[in-house]
Amino acid sequence: MSMYDVVPVSTNDYKKLAQKRLPNFLFDYIEGGANAEQTLRSNVADFDKYTLKQRVMRDVSEIDTSTTLFGESLSMPLALAPVGMAGLFARRGEVMAAKAAENNAIPFTLSTVAICSAEEIHAATKQPFWFQLYMLRDRGLVLDILNRAALSGCNTLVFTVDLALPGMRLRDYRNGMLGNTVKGKISYLTQLLTRPGWLFDIGVMGKPHSLGNLTHQVKSANDLNRYKAFVESQFDPSATWKDIAWLRQNWHGNIIIKGIMDVNDAKAAIDSGADGIVISNHGGRQLDGVSSTINKLPSIANAVAGQTSILLDGGIRNGVDVIKAIALGANSVLIGRPWVYAMAAQGEAGINSLLSLFQQEITSTMGLMGVNNIKDINIDLIEQFNSHSDSVVSTVGHSAIHCGEN
Numbered sequence: 394m395s396m397y398d399v400v401p402v403s404t405n406d407y408k409k410l411a412q413k414r415l416p417n418f419l420f421d422y423i424e425g426g427a428n429a430e431q432t433l434r435s436n437v438a439d440f441d442k443y444t445l446k447q448r449v450m451r452d453v454s455e456i457d458t459s460t461t462l463f464g465e466s467l468s469m470p471l472a473l474a475p476v477g478m479a480g481l482f483a484r485r486g487e488v489m490a491a492k493a494a495e496n497n498a499i500p501f502t503l504s505t506v507a508i509c510s511a512e513e514i515h516a517a518t519k520q521p522f523w524f525q526l527y528m529l530r531d532r533g534l535v536l537d538i539l540n541r542a543a544l545s546g547c548n549t550l551v552f553t554v555d556l557a558l559p560g561m562r563l564r565d566y567r568n569g570m571l572g573n574t575v576k577g578k579i580s581y582l583t584q585l586l587t588r589p590g591w592l593f594d595i596g597v598m599g600k601p602h603s604l605g606n607l608t609h610q611v612k613s614a615n616d617l618n619r620y621k622a623f624v625e626s627q628f629d630p631s632a633t634w635k636d637i638a639w640l641r642q643n644w645h646g647n648i649i650i651k652g653i654m655d656v657n658d659a660k661a662a663i664d665s666g667a668d669g670i671v672i673s674n675h676g677g678r679q680l681d682g683v684s685s686t687i688n689k690l691p692s693i694a695n696a697v698a699g700q701t702s703i704l705l706d707g708g709i710r711n712g713v714d715v716i717k718a719i720a721l722g723a724n725s726v727l728i729g730r731p732w733v734y735a736m737a738a739q740g741e742a743g744i745n746s747l748l749s750l751f752q753q754e755i756t757s758t759m760g761l762m763g764v765n766n767i768k769d770i771n772i773d774l775i776e777q778f779n780s781h782s783d784s785v786v787s788t789v790g791h792s793a794i795h796c797g798e799n
Contacts, residue, residue, distance in 0.1 A: 480508025510605030694722025712754025
């Protein structure tokens with residue numbers, strides 16, 4: 394944004410404002426991906442491979458962006474994705490996000506490794522929230538977390554399955570966020586001192602900085618090496634689909650499996666009792682070199698549509714992206730980085746403004762495509778696609794999605 398641009402009107406605008414406010418290591422934490430960040434870039438860029446069909450002279454005086462997901466009425470097909478340690482980006486950040494989601498009638502997902510606890514979110518909101526969970530080695534701890542989430546009004550569990558091992562997020566070592574080198578510690582402290590506003594507002598006034606759902610396991614989220622050590626000691630690389638069956642026995646609400654990038658895994662998730670899946674590569678933060686999520690959506694939707702609810706995250710930066718995902722077979726999407734950028738820039742008001750922008754973009758896009766209702770968005774409204782992605786075939790008289798591995 395230039396000195397004359399005073400109103401943020403896009404995810405990228407909020408990102409620029411967030412970068413000015415956050416210490417560099419925190420901006421890198423939310424902005425960065427794994428290894429060379431190929432998948433991170435592809436998640437965003439590959440949306441451009443799909444173009445929409447413009448249709449005119451249709452009555453679009455009444456456009457309805459609402460939808461229903463897991464029995465909940467949503468104002469638009471969008472939810473706030475779980476983001477670890479979001480409370481370091483704004484004071485009690487997860488509470489801000491939950492309140493903004495409630496205000497906009499969409500779901501908020503609380504991360505296992507959030508700064509704010511499930512109880513704190515419950516006290517601040519009336520709307521049931523979603524809770525994201527990892528399979529930890531300590532099954533007793535998992536049961537305790539599930540019980541706390543249920544008592545806090547959570548009715549939907551988002552179970553992340555793509556973190557058997559932590560991804561190689563090189564930025565976090567390069568900037569001193571992780572590691573115990575002298576140079577790294579000096580860099581870390583210098584970055585804090587260059588952001589006095591953040592240091593006072595969040596660093597001093599935003600306490601406690603413990604991971605609210607894991608206060609007995611990780612005493613301080615400021616000690617990021619302690620956090621990393623806990624992650625590496627508790628994430629269970631031996632977990633299989635049998636553990637989902639165990640989870641199903643111990644959780645009586647909805648279960649969404651997050652981290653699906655393969656047709657066979659999507660089918661296995663359904664067989665294990667999942668109520669929904671999220672096509673996700675962890676925002677490009679785990680396996681670098683894997684496909685973008687939007688390119689995997691058509692083949693997975695073709696295989697399991699009608700059998701489960703299909704959600705997608707990764708690379709969604711505006712309402713046009715949302716419409717493309719819905720047309721390619723998703724029932725809804727999740728956004729992570731965009732709401733964190735907006736919150737870091739302008740707090741709860743920033744998230745509300747961002748969600749209003751998404752709503753306006755979804756409405757405008759639908760109208761210019763000649764569509765009045767979300768349920769009427771389908772593959773016929775995708776005009777072009779890249780032949781090297783999981784391909785989409787539109788046939789005369791009806792639409793079909795064709796899976797083609799390349």
